Each structure stands twice: as C-alpha cells, then as structure tokens.
Amino acid sequence: MTALSVDQALALVLGLARAPQPELVGLADALGRVLLADAVSQMTQPPFDAAAMDGYAVRRADLPGPLRVVAEAAAGRGWDGALGQGEAARIFTGAAVPEGADVVVMQEDTARDGDLVTVTVPQGRSNIRPRGNDFSAGDVVASGRVLSAVDLALLAAMNVPQVTVGRRPRVAVLAGGDELVAPGEVPGPGQIISSNDLAVAALAREAGAEARILPLARDTETSLREAFAAAAGADLVVTIGGASVGDHDLIARVAADLGMERAFHRIAMRPGRPLMAGRLGEGAMLGLPGNPVSAIVTAMLFMQPLIRAMQGHAAPQPVVRHAALAADLPPEGGRQHYLRAALREDGRGTVIAPFGDQDSARLALLSQAQALLVRPAGDPARRAGELMPYIPLPR
Numbered sequence: 001m002t003a004l005s006v007d008q009a010l011a012l013v014l015g016l017a018r019a020p021q022p023e024l025v026g027l028a029d030a031l032g033r034v035l036l037a038d039a040v041s042q043m044t045q046p047p048f049d050a051a052a053m054d055g056y057a058v059r060r061a062d063l064p065g066p067l068r069v070v071a072e073a074a075a076g077r078g079w080d081g082a083l084g085q086g087e088a089a090r091i092f093t094g095a096a097v098p099e100g101a102d103v104v105v106m107q108e109d110t111a112r113d114g115d116l117v118t119v120t121v122p123q124g125r126s127n128i129r130p131r132g133n134d135f136s137a138g139d140v141v142a143s144g145r146v147l148s149a150v151d152l153a154l155l156a157a158m159n160v161p162q163v164t165v166g167r168r169p170r171v172a173v174l175a176g177g178d179e180l181v182a183p184g185e186v187p188g189p190g191q192i193i194s195s196n197d198l199a200v201a202a203l204a205r206e207a208g209a210e211a212r213i214l215p216l217a218r219d220t221e222t223s224l225r226e227a228f229a230a231a232a233g234a235d236l237v238v239t240i241g242g243a244s245v246g247d248h249d250l251i252a253r254v255a256a257d258l259g260m261e262r263a264f265h266r267i268a269m270r271p272g273r274p275l276m277a278g279r280l281g282e283g284a285m286l287g288l289p290g291n292p293v294s295a296i297v298t299a300m301l302f303m304q305p306l307i308r309a310m311q312g313h314a315a316p317q318p319v320v321r322h323a324a325l326a327a328d329l330p331p332e333g334g335r336q337h338y339l340r341a342a343l344r345e346d347g348r349g350t351v352i353a354p355f356g357d358q359d360s361a362r363l364a365l366l367s368q369a370q371a372l373l374v375r376p377a378g379d380p381a382r383r384a385g386e387l388m389p390y391i392p393l394p395r
C-alpha cells in the first residue's frame with residue numbers, strides 16, 4: 001500500500017471534525033475562540049460628539065476671544081447647557097461637547113485670565129469625535145471570526161458581554177511505554193522521562209482544547225484498555241508512541257478492538273511516518289509516533305488543525321511563509337520532509353538554514369529551531385537563495 005501524502009492525510013483528519021458545538025461564554029473566556037453567531041453592537045460609539053482634547057469648547061466664529069468661561073464639562077459629568085456668543089466651556093477629553101460649540105481648543109493653545117480665555121494659536125482641526133465615528137448600534141462582528149484581544153475590547157465597548165463560540169474540544173492525551181516514568185520520578189534501568197505528553201497537551205490547549213494527560217500506560221493490552229476507558233467522553237483521544245511495527249506497539253490493535261474506524265496508519269512524511277487517525281465512538285482518535293520530534297511535529301501539523309476545525313475555524317492549518325535557503329540542499333526522498341531550521345534576517349529578507357542533524361529523537365535541537373522547512377516528497381536539489389516554504393514555530 002502506498003503511503004498517503006501529507007495533504008491527503010490532513011484532509012482525512014479534518015474530516016473527523018464534527019460540526020462545532022455552540023456555547024455562550026463571557027468575554028473573559030472568549031480569547032482565541034471562534035464566533036459561531038454574529039455579535040450585534042448595543043452601543044453607538046462615541047454615544048455623543050466627544051472632546052478629543054482637554055481644553056475649551058468654543059464657537060469658531062468667536063475666535064480668538066477673549067471668551068467668558070461659563071461652564072465645565074468632564075467625561076461622565078457633562079453640561080447640558082448651550083454655548084452662547086462669546087462663551088466657552090472648560091472641557092476634558094471624552095466629555096460630550098456642549099450644543100453650540102464646533103471646536104475644542106486644546107488648553108496649550110489658550111491663555112486663561114480669571115473667567116476669560118483667549119485662543120493664542122489659529123485653529124485647524126475641530127478636535128471633536130463625532131457621534132458614531134467608531135461604530136454604531138446594530139453593527140456586527142461577524143460569525144466565523146477568531147476573537148483577538150482587540151476584538152474582546154471592541155465587543156465590550158459594544159456592550160456585548162457574552163458571545164456564542166465553539167465549545168472547547170475535550171482532548172485526552174494517552175502516552176505509554178514500559179520505558180517511561182513521569183517527570184520528577186527516578187527512572188529505573190532502561191527508563192526515560194515521558195516528555196511528549198506534556199508538549200502535546202500544551203499544543204492542544206494552545207489550539208483551544210481542554211486537555212488532560214492520562215496516567216502513563218504500560219505496554220500491555222490491559223493497561224492500554226484501561227487508559228482508553230479513562231479517556232471516555234473525550235472528543236479527541238491522542239495517543240503517543242506504540243504506533244510503529246514493533247512487537248510492543250499495541251496501540252493500533254487495541255484501538256481496532258475498541259471499534260476505531262481507521263482512516264489511515266502510515267503517511268509519506270518525515271518525521272512522523274507511523275501516524276494513525278480515525279473515528280473512535282462519538283469522537284476522533286489520532287495516534288502520534290513516539291519519537292519526541294515526530295510526536296510534536298505531527299501534533300502541530302495534524303492535531304492542532306483538527307482541534308481548531310472542531311471549534312469552527314475556517315482556516316485551521318498552520319501559517320506557511322517563504323524564505324531564501326541559506327545553502328544548497330540535496331534532492332529529497334519519497335516523504336514530505338519537515339526540517340528543523342534556524343531563521344535569520346539579511347538585507348533582502350528572511351533566510352532559512354536547516355540543521356545538519358534531523359534526528360527525530362533530539363528535543364534539544366527542536367527547542368533551538370525557529371521554523372520547519374517544508375520540502376515536498378521528491379523535491380529536487382535546491383540552490384542557496386531559492387525561496388522555500390516554512391512553518392514558523394511558536395517562540
């Protein structure tokens with residue numbers, strides 16, 4: 001069987017996402033989430049013609065004065081009178097501009113003497129923000145938007161305290177292997193510390209999921225069955241390791257016994273060939289390979305897009321940018337290759353330099369990388385300076 005391409009595999013993985021489920025949340029919980037219903041402004045902003053400077057509200061025709069200061073208007077404490085000829089009102093930024101005034105003169109452009117104020121500099125701009133200059137009641141933040149910090153401020157200003165967003169997928173992370181112990185424990189002979197589960201859960205949360213790490217499973221069917229049982233209720237079960245062909249790689253067998261409908265189990269990708277995906281009960285399952293770099297890279301390229309798609313993201317895939325190669329590269333093999341690389345800026349733009357060692361077990365090297373250089377399967381030899389696609393890594 002020929003292995004699937006990365007694009008084919010990604011399409012199948014995204015196909016595992018069911019329609020996003022709406023949930024009403026307060027703005028404080030809405031960062032990074034996808035709006036599933038239009039949010040409609042309840043406010044017009046500013047709600048009145050507002051002063052943009054501290055100074056004096058005056059009638060342009062009366063300038064330069066002297067003008068009699070007859071009132072004071074501060075933000076939140078307005079003056080509801082009207083300016084007559086030859087009159088000025090002391091005013092502060094954000095206050096409603098009194099009727100009759102058509103300019104706010106900043107106080108640096110005035111001279112005050114008792115009740116009288118004289119404008120000392122010719123006035124150009126009005127320094128008045130007209131009512132509705134920012135937005136109006138009925139304006140809409142459209143469904144589909146991924147909410148940024150600025151969007152939260154906009155929605156708050158619109159007096160929309162709650163929004164309908166995609167529910168956070170519940171993700172269970174299942175790592176296992178007799179060689180693994182948790183961080184802080186003392187490893188026995190032949191044992192190492194489990195690291196992938198932490199990274200994968202963190203990546204799941206970064207993509208918007210509620211992630212929990214299950215207790216480490218052992219390399220027995222019983223232990224794995226218990227772990228899958230503990231994952232009940234998850235929208236997505238992500239296993240790590242045990243995906244390859246070794247005698248102790250039991251994940252595929254146990255998942256199949258539990259009724260997993262496998263979409264694929266092996267893709268033309270490096271690192272990450274033994275990647276598995278499918279439906280499991282009401283949810284989805286992703287089986288990531290155990291090598292740390294392979295687990296993390298496949299989590300970025302498949303798990304995070306799936307989690308985003310589950311919340312309704314229209315463009316769940318990672319961002320792809322382009323940079324010039326720092327040095328020549330030999331032709332690629334039959335798998336799409338994601339090379340750990342450094343980025344730097346030179347006078348003409350971004351330059352990408354893949355590391356010499358691409359061993360998929362080297363976490364310390366991955367933590368140095370700023371990008372994954374993407375080389376398609378069968379990519380021919382490349383010359384320094386050629387533009388190549390890359391995926392920036394989170395810093």
Ligand SMILES: Nc1nc2c(c(=O)[nH]1)N[C@H]1C(S)=C(S)[C@@H](COP(=O)(O)OP(=O)(O)OC[C@H]3O[C@@H](n4cnc5c(N)ncnc54)[C@H](O)[C@@H]3O)O[C@H]1N2
Binds near residue numbers: 192193241288360
């Ligand atoms: N005969 C073959 N052997 C291997 C193949 C193959 O095609 N034929 N593929 C290789 C590739 S590529 C990868 S990637 C690995 C994937 O293997 P598994 O998914 O079965 O993973 P394991 O064997 O369980 O573990 C591999 C490696 O990763 C370490 N590991 C596992 N889980 C964790 C964890 N939670 N934290 C830290 N490190 C972990 C594990 O100790 C192993 O060293 O298979 C190759 N072999």
Ligand code: MOO
Binds near residue numbers: 294
């Ligand atoms: O695919 Mo493995 O993930 O090359 O190390």
